[in-house]
Amino acid sequence: MTDKEFFKVTSLGTLLELIRTFPCVNDEVLPLDQCAGRILSRDIASRIDLPEFKRATMDGYAVQARSTFGASESMPALLTIVGAVEMGEVPMVSVKTGEAVRIATGGMLPDGADSVVMVEHAQALDEHTLEIFKSAAPLQHVIEIGDDFRRGEQILLKGSRIRPQEMGVLAALGETHVPVYRQPVVAIISSGDEIVPIEQTPGLSQLRDVNAHTLTGLIGLSGGVPLYLGIVRDNIDDLHSLCKNAVAQADMVLISGGSSVGSRDFTMDVIKVLPDAEILVHGVSISPGKPTILARSKQKGIWGLPGQVASAMVVFQVMVRPMLEAIGGLSEDHLGAAHEVSAVLSRNLASVQGREDYVRVKLVHRANQVCAEPILGKSGLIHTMVKADGLIRIDMNSEGLDKGTPVRVILF
Amino acid sequence: MTDKEFFKVTSLGTLLELIRTFPCVNDEVLPLDQCAGRILSRDIASRIDLPEFKRATMDGYAVQARSTFGASESMPALLTIVGAVEMGEVPMVSVKTGEAVRIATGGMLPDGADSVVMVEHAQALDEHTLEIFKSAAPLQHVIEIGDDFRRGEQILLKGSRIRPQEMGVLAALGETHVPVYRQPVVAIISSGDEIVPIEQTPGLSQLRDVNAHTLTGLIGLSGGVPLYLGIVRDNIDDLHSLCKNAVAQADMVLISGGSSVGSRDFTMDVIKVLPDAEILVHGVSISPGKPTILARSKQKGIWGLPGQVASAMVVFQVMVRPMLEAIGGLSEDHLGAAHEVSAVLSRNLASVQGREDYVRVKLVHRANQVCAEPILGKSGLIHTMVKADGLIRIDMNSEGLDKGTPVRVILF
Numbered sequence: 001m002t003d004k005e006f007f008k009v010t011s012l013g014t015l016l017e018l019i020r021t022f023p024c025v026n027d028e029v030l031p032l033d034q035c036a037g038r039i040l041s042r043d044i045a046s047r048i049d050l051p052e053f054k055r056a057t058m059d060g061y062a063v064q065a066r067s068t069f070g071a072s073e074s075m076p077a078l079l080t081i082v083g084a085v086e087m088g089e090v091p092m093v094s095v096k097t098g099e100a101v102r103i104a105t106g107g108m109l110p111d112g113a114d115s116v117v118m119v120e121h122a123q124a125l126d127e128h129t130l131e132i133f134k135s136a137a138p139l140q141h142v143i144e145i146g147d148d149f150r151r152g153e154q155i156l157l158k159g160s161r162i163r164p165q166e167m168g169v170l171a172a173l174g175e176t177h178v179p180v181y182r183q184p185v186v187a188i189i190s191s192g193d194e195i196v197p198i199e200q201t202p203g204l205s206q207l208r209d210v211n212a213h214t215l216t217g218l219i220g221l222s223g224g225v226p227l228y229l230g231i232v233r234d235n236i237d238d239l240h241s242l243c244k245n246a247v248a249q250a251d252m253v254l255i256s257g258g259s260s261v262g263s264r265d266f267t268m269d270v271i272k273v274l275p276d277a278e279i280l281v282h283g284v285s286i287s288p289g290k291p292t293i294l295a296r297s298k299q300k301g302i303w304g305l306p307g308q309v310a311s312a313m314v315v316f317q318v319m320v321r322p323m324l325e326a327i328g329g330l331s332e333d334h335l336g337a338a339h340e341v342s343a344v345l346s347r348n349l350a351s352v353q354g355r356e357d358y359v360r361v362k363l364v365h366r367a368n369q370v371c372a373e374p375i376l377g378k379s380g381l382i383h384t385m386v387k388a389d390g391l392i393r394i395d396m397n398s399e400g401l402d403k404g405t406p407v408r409v410i411l412f
Numbered sequence: 413m414t415d416k417e418f419f420k421v422t423s424l425g426t427l428l429e430l431i432r433t434f435p436c437v438n439d440e441v442l443p444l445d446q447c448a449g450r451i452l453s454r455d456i457a458s459r460i461d462l463p464e465f466k467r468a469t470m471d472g473y474a475v476q477a478r479s480t481f482g483a484s485e486s487m488p489a490l491l492t493i494v495g496a497v498e499m500g501e502v503p504m505v506s507v508k509t510g511e512a513v514r515i516a517t518g519g520m521l522p523d524g525a526d527s528v529v530m531v532e533h534a535q536a537l538d539e540h541t542l543e544i545f546k547s548a549a550p551l552q553h554v555i556e557i558g559d560d561f562r563r564g565e566q567i568l569l570k571g572s573r574i575r576p577q578e579m580g581v582l583a584a585l586g587e588t589h590v591p592v593y594r595q596p597v598v599a600i601i602s603s604g605d606e607i608v609p610i611e612q613t614p615g616l617s618q619l620r621d622v623n624a625h626t627l628t629g630l631i632g633l634s635g636g637v638p639l640y641l642g643i644v645r646d647n648i649d650d651l652h653s654l655c656k657n658a659v660a661q662a663d664m665v666l667i668s669g670g671s672s673v674g675s676r677d678f679t680m681d682v683i684k685v686l687p688d689a690e691i692l693v694h695g696v697s698i699s700p701g702k703p704t705i706l707a708r709s710k711q712k713g714i715w716g717l718p719g720q721v722a723s724a725m726v727v728f729q730v731m732v733r734p735m736l737e738a739i740g741g742l743s744e745d746h747l748g749a750a751h752e753v754s755a756v757l758s759r760n761l762a763s764v765q766g767r768e769d770y771v772r773v774k775l776v777h778r779a780n781q782v783c784a785e786p787i788l789g790k791s792g793l794i795h796t797m798v799k800a801d802g803l804i805r806i807d808m809n810s811e812g813l814d815k816g817t818p819v820r821v822i823l824f
Contacts, residue, residue: 032610033640036629050794053616057792059673087646087675088606090617104674105792106606106719108617119673148793156798163824164629165797168721171610171625172794194500194518198444198583204465205502205520213583217448217576228445234499261471261531262516263499307518309580339751339823380469380517381560382462382584385577386568411751412575 009283012356018280019323022301025182025251032170035162038180039329044156046173049146054109058141061100061122062113065138076131100130116141159331181329186224187250188212189242190231191257210309211256222321223328239270251327253302264291267304271295285355289315308380314358339411343372350400360388361409372409421695424768430692431735434713437594437663444582447574450592451741456568458585461558466521470553473512473534474525477550488543512542528553571743593741598636599658599665600624602643603651622721623668634733635740651682665714676703679716683707697767701727720792726770751823755784762812772800784821
């Protein structure tokens with residue numbers, strides 16, 4: 001441990017540029033129903049016209065629109081019912097002027113018909129005779145061939161996330177198997193002489209390994225596969241061999257070190273001697289999270305995270321998640337997108353110029369507004385994490401925010 | 413098919429009361445790392461004081477605060493360094509007045525020490541002599557026993573969702589295995605003579621089974637386990653036996669019927685004769701989604717969903733999801749909670765009084781505001797689903813919304 005340490009910090013903006021220099025993982029082809037939340041690795045074009053036939057969008061009667069022109073409640077048009085369309089079958093009948101065919105929503109329009117009259121605007125007088133009370137326009141309640149998608153049309157873009165609605169569209173196109181990026185594997189290494197596994201009762205002066213489990217949850221939510229490699233004592237050979245191992249097995253490595261300057265130096269020493277190692281960032285101008293390290297080994301990202309749990313969460317949210325999404329193939333304009341809500345700050349908050357501050361807040365609904373209430377208290381406490389609903393960001397150039405300021409709360 | 417059909421519709425509010433009458437699933441105990449996103453089935457109290465020892469929150473020197481009183485840059489206090497605290501070890505030394513012990517963040521305070529002086533406010537003149545430039549207050553940079561959690565304190569509540577931060581807290585408490593509600597199994601049955609499996613090339617007049625796959629995605633995102641039972645033709649015996657089967661295997665059943673009145677009647681006929689069947693709702697005063705059916709069989713919910721894909725999605729979001737969450741054990745105040753953003757309506761929207769309208773919108777960022785742009789077009793089209801970012805709700809008592817009205821967009 002040195003008494004004083006100075007290191008050149010990197011701005012968050014620069015760091016977010018750096019994370020885009022890492023290559024993304026390769027892809028795989030999965031059955032459609034396993035693709036929820038995954039990232040498309042190819043553009044998807046339609047191989048068909050959809051629908052491939054004219055469909056009714058209402059229950060009623062397929063007609064030629066001209067047979068109904070001028071019809072009204074007082075002067076209904078009189079048509080002859082010449083049959084019915086069975087669902088899922090090609091109609092056996094066709095429709096001439098003055099004729100009508102019963103049809104249900106989704107049914108295929110018979111030849112000759114160009115419009116559908118809703119059941120509410122018609123009345124069958126007997127099996128063959130139909131009164132229509134309203135003039136129908138051509139193509140009314142009809143979906144035409146290719147109205148949804150045209151053959152060859154680009155439907156979904158590479159790099160987009162597959163939501164339930166995209167699953168529906170892929171189903172409609174007959175894409176039973178879908179090309180998606182592999183989920184990046186993220187190794188977690190906990191280091192520190194004071195850290196014990198959670199199943200162990202910590203001795204006095206020891207602590208359970210909280211970060212590994214918070215990170216496991218965060219990695220999963222961000223589309224990665226966590227790979228917990230365990231706890232390593234502050235022994236340079238052990239940490240080095242575990243890190244080499246991690247780089248070989250995983251697409252990204254998180255080293256959750258102790259929070260002391262000593263432990264950070266130690267992590268730096270280990271990273272420096274990894275294969276093809278390059279230290280990219282040693283210190284970021286945000287708070288909490290300043291002691292963050294980002295390095296590259298064999299084209300893979302190695303993070304040294306702060307040991308304090310709340311700091312590690314903020315660093316993950318603001319920096320690690322966008323990189324995990326980027327190497328997972330998500331398109332640039334969606335990286336790090338978070339759900340935010342508007343609120344009003346409940347008290348004055350001081351901040352230091354020259355760094356971005358992230359403050360944990362609780363949302364409190366009062367009268368007509370949502371207040372963001374900063375969660376204060378000693379740093380290093382775990383319980384502040386579960387009391388918080390989200391984070392607010394205070395700009396690098398701000399000296400603080402006044403009570404009543406409108407803020408955006410990044411939910412977590 | 414009947415020419416006209418009248419049915420008594422239920423308000424959304426009444427339906428949302430009804431869904432709370434279904435029992436929730438039982439629970440299971442899982443390894444902590446498998447609990448992300450799951451719902452706690454028991455309150456969790458702390459079995460320990462956390463921390464169990466006084467910890468430093470900064471790198472520096474453990475001292476008696478009184479040894480530093482009056483210290484300044486020009487008149488530093490002079491202390492004797494009597495040792496160092498090793499991480500993860502109980503200190504071998506104690507601290508008397510005028511003495512200091514090196515300590516790192518997270519280290520255990522030695523006996524006698526009541527304060528930590530940051531490394532930035534001290535300078536070691538030699539191995540044994542320390543200058544301190546700033547007066548330290550008692551308990552400065554110290555976390556005391558139980559500051560985080562006190563033994564016996566309620567920490568997490570039954571019915572709350574386990575986020576990464578809750579995983580961290582559970583780790584800190586040594587909860588290696590966690591009681592959570594089982595994930596409800598939701599059976600999906602597609603019915604309709606026109607529906608074919610997605611791997612099949614539909615004949616003219618047929619359509620691929622889109623809803624089953626949209627619903628699979630939605631169920632997964634809502635904490636359920638989808639169980640796709642396949643497509644059944646409009647044959648009353650087949651649908652009845654598949655439904656009985658579904659009620660036996662699943663915690664909830666979704667029948668994604670055709671959209672025609674005929675297919676709805678058919679679904680009703682089948683549901684009525686299920687064991688202990690009770691029709692609770694037949695028609696809801698929302699649009700789209702009016703033809704929704706909710707019934708109960710053997711204490712389980714059976715839904716008849718509209719066949720149109722966009723309508724089925726809205727019904728799922730607004731009604732099925734809250735029920736799925738409720739039977740999955742989520743506490744009442746979180747049911748159906750959705751991420752929303754504020755926006756301004758880009759054009760006038762008409763609405764019909766007496767029903768709630770849900771309109772699909774796209775978010776467009778313009779100048780200084782986010783606009784919600786309604787996605788219009790023929791009903792029954794699939795592509796409107798993937799173009800939309802969310803839904804806006806138009807109140808039952810409203811005749812519509814004017815361009816420029818501030819709206820809340822429910823993201824999906």
